Amino acid sequence: MKPTSFYPVIGTAWLTESHDFYTRLLGFEATFVSDWYISLRHTAAPASELALLDHTHPTWPESHRAVARGMLLNIEVEDVDAEWDRLVVREGLHPVLDLRTEDFGQRHFIVADPNDILIDLITPTPPTEEYATQYTDIG
CATH class of the missing domain: 3.30.720.110 (Signal recognition particle alu RNA binding heterodimer, srp9/1)
Structure with a gap:
């Protein structure tokens, strides 16, 4: 395998609060924002990425829908x-x-x-x- 990217995705019930925490306090910027998924990249280290996903969204397998x-x-x-x-x-x-x-x-x-x-x-x-x-x- 030769990955082109790797980043954690946090299943969350607090999407808005998490978005604020990572952007305002830790220096990430949003690269995609929807009401169920937010992709973030760090402004000083662009290879550092993180995503936030509403843990109830259907893209998350039903058997694993839980807050991280x-x-x-x-x-x-x-x-x-x-x-x-x-x-x-x-x-x-x-x-x-x-x-x-x-x-x-x-x-x-x-x-x-x-x-x-x-x-x-x-x-x-x-x-x-x-x-x-x-x-x-x-x-």
């Missing part, structure tokens, strides 16, 4: 401390995980979108020696 849950979306940013200040301090988002630096090589915090999907905002940091040996170079 149990998902964590990672977004790497240049300055996670600045994003903490913008999103938590100034916008008032409630952190699910407070800003911290991990031994495995990231400084991050987690907030939730209107669907309770977790958004992990991350700036890579040097890992400790213990974790450094676990990284592979596949590039």
Whole structure:
């Protein structure tokens, strides 16, 4: 298989609120908008795409029509401390995980979108020696 694109689609009961969250707070722009589906692309990283789909729409297989849950979306940013200040301090988002630096090589915090999907905002940091040996170079 040789994919030409790959992006998550979140089944949601909160299409309007989710659209606002991802565009206003996280910098995505809408590339398609209907009353049941919204396609988003990040303004600073156009290969970063996401879609929102009304979980009751017939294009979603009936046997799986449910609001998405149990998902964590990672977004790497240049300055996670600045994003903490913008999103938590100034916008008032409630952190699910407070800003911290991990031994495995990231400084991050987690907030939730209107669907309770977790958004992990991350700036890579040097890992400790213990974790450094676990990284592979596949590039």
